[in-house]
Amino acid sequence: MIGASLGVAAYERAPEISGILAGARPVEDTRQARQSAKADAMLALSGIGISFGGVKALSDIDLEVKGGEIRAVIGPNGAGKSSLINIISGLYHADHGRIAIDGQSFSQVPASRLARLGVARTFQNLALFGGLSVRDNVASGRVYTRRASFVEHIANLPRARREDAGIAEKVDQTIAFLHLEAVADRLVASLPYGLQKRVELARALVAEPKILLLDEPMAGMTATEKAEMAGFVRAARDQHGVTIILIEHDIGVVMGLSDRVAVLDYGRKIADGTPAEVRTDPAVIRAYIGTADGEDI
Amino acid sequence: MAVQALDAARVPIDWQRLALPAVLVVVAYGLIPAYASSYLVEAILLPFLALSLAAVGLNLLTGYCGQLSLGSSAFMAVGAFAAYNFNLRVDGLPLAATMILAGISAAGIGVVFGLPSLRLRGFYLAVSTLAAQFFVQWALTKFGWFSNYNPSGVISAPHLIVAGFPLDGATGRYLLSVTTVIVLTALVWRLVNSATGRNFIAVRDNETAARVIGVPVLRTKLLAFAISSFIIGVAGVLWAFTYLRTVEPAGFNLDRSFQILFIIIIGGLASMRGAFLGAAFIVVFPLVLSRLGAFLFGGLFDSGVLDMSQRIVLGALIIIFLIAEPSGLSALFDRLKRRIGSRSS
Numbered sequence: 001m002i003g004a005s006l007g008v009a010a011y012e013r014a015p016e017i018s019g020i021l022a023g024a025r026p027v028e029d030t031r032q033a034r035q036s037a038k039a040d041a042m043l044a045l046s047g048i049g050i051s052f053g054g055v056k057a058l059s060d061i062d063l064e065v066k067g068g069e070i071r072a073v074i075g076p077n078g079a080g081k082s083s084l085i086n087i088i089s090g091l092y093h094a095d096h097g098r099i100a101i102d103g104q105s106f107s108q109v110p111a112s113r114l115a116r117l118g119v120a121r122t123f124q125n126l127a128l129f130g131g132l133s134v135r136d137n138v139a140s141g142r143v144y145t146r147r148a149s150f151v152e153h154i155a156n157l158p159r160a161r162r163e164d165a166g167i168a169e170k171v172d173q174t175i176a177f178l179h180l181e182a183v184a185d186r187l188v189a190s191l192p193y194g195l196q197k198r199v200e201l202a203r204a205l206v207a208e209p210k211i212l213l214l215d216e217p218m219a220g221m222t223a224t225e226k227a228e229m230a231g232f233v234r235a236a237r238d239q240h241g242v243t244i245i246l247i248e249h250d251i252g253v254v255m256g257l258s259d260r261v262a263v264l265d266y267g268r269k270i271a272d273g274t275p276a277e278v279r280t281d282p283a284v285i286r287a288y289i290g291t292a293d294g295e296d297i
Numbered sequence: 298m299a300v301q302a303l304d305a306a307r308v309p310i311d312w313q314r315l316a317l318p319a320v321l322v323v324v325a326y327g328l329i330p331a332y333a334s335s336y337l338v339e340a341i342l343l344p345f346l347a348l349s350l351a352a353v354g355l356n357l358l359t360g361y362c363g364q365l366s367l368g369s370s371a372f373m374a375v376g377a378f379a380a381y382n383f384n385l386r387v388d389g390l391p392l393a394a395t396m397i398l399a400g401i402s403a404a405g406i407g408v409v410f411g412l413p414s415l416r417l418r419g420f421y422l423a424v425s426t427l428a429a430q431f432f433v434q435w436a437l438t439k440f441g442w443f444s445n446y447n448p449s450g451v452i453s454a455p456h457l458i459v460a461g462f463p464l465d466g467a468t469g470r471y472l473l474s475v476t477t478v479i480v481l482t483a484l485v486w487r488l489v490n491s492a493t494g495r496n497f498i499a500v501r502d503n504e505t506a507a508r509v510i511g512v513p514v515l516r517t518k519l520l521a522f523a524i525s526s527f528i529i530g531v532a533g534v535l536w537a538f539t540y541l542r543t544v545e546p547a548g549f550n551l552d553r554s555f556q557i558l559f560i561i562i563i564g565g566l567a568s569m570r571g572a573f574l575g576a577a578f579i580v581v582f583p584l585v586l587s588r589l590g591a592f593l594f595g596g597l598f599d600s601g602v603l604d605m606s607q608r609i610v611l612g613a614l615i616i617i618f619l620i621a622e623p624s625g626l627s628a629l630f631d632r633l634k635r636r637i638g639s640r641s642s
């Protein structure tokens with residue numbers, strides 16, 4: 001493992017070293033090249049760290065997510081995965097580091113502007129509005145597009161009606177996309193867990209986000225439900241081109257679904273690469289099994 | 298125009314949904330003014346209407362938006378005193394305008410005392426709304442200007458005139474009250490079924506999720522405080538002008554705030570009908586209890602015993618409702634209706 005990580009580091013530093021050797025201009029070039037690589041990224045975290053009291057939940061995390069990519073983040077319990085998503089969505093404020101969302105850089109993402117920045121998310125523990133129907137829960141995902149005031153709503157003025165009609169159409173499409181028609185008018189709290197998870201995905205998707213953050217969307221589901229959900233996640237990417245960060249414990253799902261996988265352990269990123277690379281990384285195996293002699297995850 | 302015509306053609310008239318409002322209108326404007334005794338109007342209907350409206354207002358804030366408040370009575374007081382002063386100091390101000398200005402005054406105070414809700418939740422917020430209760434009562438007693446330097450602090454309500462018609466009689470006051478309640482309830486009904494109302498529920502059910510999807514949480518909470526206080530303020534006007542016929546700070550004490558909170562708990566949180574069922578219960582229950590007590594225990598059941606037994610029974614009921622039927626009378630009503638429906642079919 002040590003050899004491998006040194007190898008990666010050497011590889012990354014190589015251009016810089018050669019640049020220094022060759023004089024000033026090439027350094028400039030590499031910097032530009034780097035910036036354009038960053039500009040390609042839909043989402044880029046650099047040097048993110050956060051601690052709670054004495055617990056370092058994340059230290060010095062770099063993560064880069066390309067547009068249209070399904071990027072898995074895995075790791076044992078307490079590794080800091082949810083904290084990472086909470087930082088990207090502005091619910092936690094990182095102690096240091098920066099977050100670039102589609103080219104806009106923040107040290108603290110403003111949570112109240114998140115939807116307008118093109119980021120939608122789901123929560124590890126369901127965070128639906130239990131007192132609303134499935135349809136209204138989904139519709140709430142487009143609340144960030146609304147402009148009409150409460151007076152316009154009470155008086156049913158044209159702008160309020162237009163917004164309602166436009167949103168209703170998108171809601172219908174999303175409900176059809178996720179096969180929720182049969183339960184659309186049920187109170188969301190009355191649905192089984194697996195369907196509630198799907199409603200939460202619907203509420204995020206209806207916003208037509210550029211970036212979708214999914215915190216364990218398949219946790220607690222049966223195998224069939226998981227497969228179904230994985231299908232929806234892939235379809236969301238394939239059909240709408242949305243960039244996805246996926247936190248998931250089920251390694252089978254992760255390997256099948258994601259383009260690249262980052263592995264966290266005790267708040268550090270211990271591996272990052274394609275599913276095939278990560279799967280055989282000894283550090284990953286050690287983190288999951290506690291010893292280095294496991295063959296597979 | 299064409300679109301509207303098309304819409305009207307497509308939507309079939311839902312007679313069943315129109316039936317209940319139609320019956321209500323006939324009862325409210327036909328039967329009651331014609332046949333109700335003045336005792337029924339003065340002792341039951343007028344307090345029932347004012348308390349129902351206050352409960353509709355509090356339900357918007359607590360039931361729909363999830364912000365617990367113990368300041369209702371303060372907002373009623375602000376409404377009542379504002380109406381009294383607008384009426385006194387602005388010559389020829391129509392009654393409707395007086396009531397709207399009173400509501401706006403209460404809304405302003407409501408927003409100020411709603412500011413802590415941006416930081417505090419649940420029990421802590423409730424305690425901070427107590428500040429409204431004590432501050433308003435203190436200010437109204439301390440500054441004579443509010444009661445026009447009346448030495449007793451108890452002032453009588455002005456004459457009620459709408460479009461030249463005097464409404465000082467029991468029936469007139471009833472008509473004023475019932476009309477105000479119907480209009481405001483209809484507006485609130487529209488509000489809670491609109492996107493704004495769903496924002497209230499979103500903030501109540503999961504504030505974090507609401508914020509992340511773009512619900513303007515702070516604005517939504519303050520809006521809930523404003524609209525709720527507006528309605529409670531107007532309810533205060535009805536309470537003072539149509540029921541008590543006097544305006545005095547003492548009537549708007551903490552007991553009243555709790556009473557309105559109990560109404561929405563007993564009636565059912567986040568239910569428009571619940572506000573009315575709860576208010577009816579709170580108004581009728583003491584009367585029934587005193588009759589029953591007198592019938593069972595005769596002279597032993599004096600006003601002291603009545604007051605005590607009323608508190609005990611009410612307290613027990615609140616606990617029972619909170620444990621066994623958190624959705625209140627409104628849910629019981631639904632269940633009863635379903636059972637009757639299934640039996641008759």
Ligand SMILES: Nc1ncnc2c1ncn2[C@@H]1O[C@H](COP(=O)(O)OP(=O)(O)OP(=O)(O)O)[C@@H](O)[C@H]1O
Nearest residue numbers: 052055057075076077078079080081082083084124
């Ligand atoms: N709000 C918080 N306050 C205090 N500690 C926190 C908070 N959020 C996270 N932590 C701590 O940070 C560490 C990482 O937690 P996090 O929830 O990010 O892990 P995770 O990888 O999502 O774990 P899991 O797989 O169990 O969901 C844990 O030690 C956790 O206790």
Ligand SMILES: [Mg+2]
Nearest residue numbers: 081082083124
């Ligand atoms: Mg987690």
